[in-house]
Amino acid sequence: MIEAVDPEKNLIKFKVIExxxxxxxxxxxxxxxxxxxxxxxxxxxxxxxxxxxxxxxxAHPETLVQLCIEMSKEIDEHLLTEA
Known part of the structure; x- marks a missing residue:
């Protein structure tokens, strides 16, 4: 669920609900x-x-670090194709 969006700070916060x-x-x-x-x-x-x-x-969620890296790469690719 998207919890907050702040375009001025380029920030998005997601809350996991299930x-x-x-x-x-x-x-x-x-x-x-x-x-x-x-x-x-x-x-x-x-x-x-x-x-x-x-x-x-x-355990601490270290396994999610790779997910964050992959999502960042996909967002980067998407933004570059729209430029």
Whole structure:
């Protein structure tokens, strides 16, 4: 679910409300913010994962880092084809 959009800050926040992640986490949200590079072309993408585990036995979600990388690449490809 899209929780917030701030065009001025190039920020989007998504909140996970169902699915596999919710089996291990009480709450889970992704925030994506894009910042233009100073003095050059392109931008920097920052991902922030905010979560609360159901228990201490639940692992931190390092496996989602690769998902964030792949999504960033796909967004980049999409934006470049529209330019």
């Amino acid at each position: 699915g596999d992640l919710m089996k291990e986490y009480k709450s889970f949200a992704f925030t994506i913010q894009v910042t233009p590079k100073h003095g050059g072309s392109g931008s920097i993408v920052h991902w922030h994962l905010d979560y609360e585990k159901n228990s201490e036995e639940v």
